[in-house]
Amino acid sequence: MMGLFEIAIILLSASMIASAIIAIWxxxxxxxxxxxAVMSLLLSLYFYILQAPDVAIAEAGVGACLTTAILIIxxxxxxxxxxxxx
Amino acid sequence: xxxxxxxxxxxxxxIASILFPLALIFSxxxxxxxxxxxxxxxxxxxxxxxxxxxxxxxxxxxxxEGKMEEENLSIFESLGGLxxxxxxxxxxFLAATFLTNFLVGEPLFGIIxxxxxxPLNSGGVLPILNLAVGMKVIGGLASVxxxxxxxxxxxxx
Numbered sequence: 623m624m625g626l627f628e629i630a631i632i633l634l635s636a637s638m639i640a641s642a643i644i645a646i647w648x649x650x651x652x653x654x655x656x657x658x659a660v661m662s663l664l665l666s667l668y669f670y671i672l673q674a675p676d677v678a679i680a681e682a683g684v685g686a687c688l689t690t691a692i693l694i695i696x697x698x699x700x701x702x703x704x705x706x707x708x
Numbered sequence: 709x710x711x712x713x714x715x716x717x718x719x720x721x722x723i724a725s726i727l728f729p730l731a732l733i734f735s736x737x738x739x740x741x742x743x744x745x746x747x748x749x750x751x752x753x754x755x756x757x758x759x760x761x762x763x764x765x766x767x768x769x770x771x772x773e774g775k776m777e778e779e780n781l782s783i784f785e786s787l788g789g790l791x792x793x794x795x796x797x798x799x800x801f802l803a804a805t806f807l808t809n810f811l812v813g814e815p816l817f818g819i820i821x822x823x824x825x826x827p828l829n830s831g832g833v834l835p836i837l838n839l840a841v842g843m844k845v846i847g848g849l850a851s852v853x854x855x856x857x858x859x860x861x862x863x864x865x
Contacts (some may be wrong), residue, residue, distance in 0.1 A: 684754050688853070692853060
């Protein structure tokens with residue numbers, strides 16, 4: 623018998639794996655960064671469900687905001703598209 | 709991404725200038741309630757630094773550098789570390805050991821109820837330490853993002 627807790631954990635795990643695969647698969651690096659931020663936000667929701675709200679706030683602040691800003695600033699001064707086959 | 713200079717569009721600038729004080733207020737709330745609710749110095753400082761990163765992404769690094777110099781952020785960060793060390797050593801001199809909570813039990817600090825919700829001033833020396841850690845994290849992370857943006861902008865020329 624699966625309760626709400628197990629269903630939420632299975633859905634969050636599947637969404638995190640999907641967004642991580644999407645982040646590798648995209649050739650547009652800006653969209654890849656957004657997918658990585660979505661994965662980090664889902665990870666903070668996962669921490670909140672596992673009753674660690676302190677870690678959830680730290681993950682949402684550092685992983686979803688600061689890392690995204692640093693990667694966007696880095697992409698602004700380098701190339702947006704990934705090299706290789708188009 | 710950057711049509712006019714290094715700024716983004718007017719919609720992004722308006723939303724960023726509305727959201728920046730709200731994010732700073734939320735950061736200050738998380739820092740000051742660090743001993744009662746989840747959160748603390750590092751979490752609130754990361755929220756405040758992400759507010760500064762929002763300003764940098766929306767308005768460009770040169771504008772933000774003109775408003776808040778990087779030296780002021782470094783002074784802010786060092787002030788946080790200095791407050792932490794001074795309060796810790798005061799615990800060594802006024803009470804037993806390093807980092808002793810010497811303010812708890814004073815009439816202004818430390819009315820701790822036996823059970824239930826504690827009031828905001830029940831932490832003794834802990835809110836001061838949380839504020840010091842928050843100042844250090846805001847200064848450090850914001851100056852990291854600001855220096856990275858300025859350096860990448862200078863690398864283009």
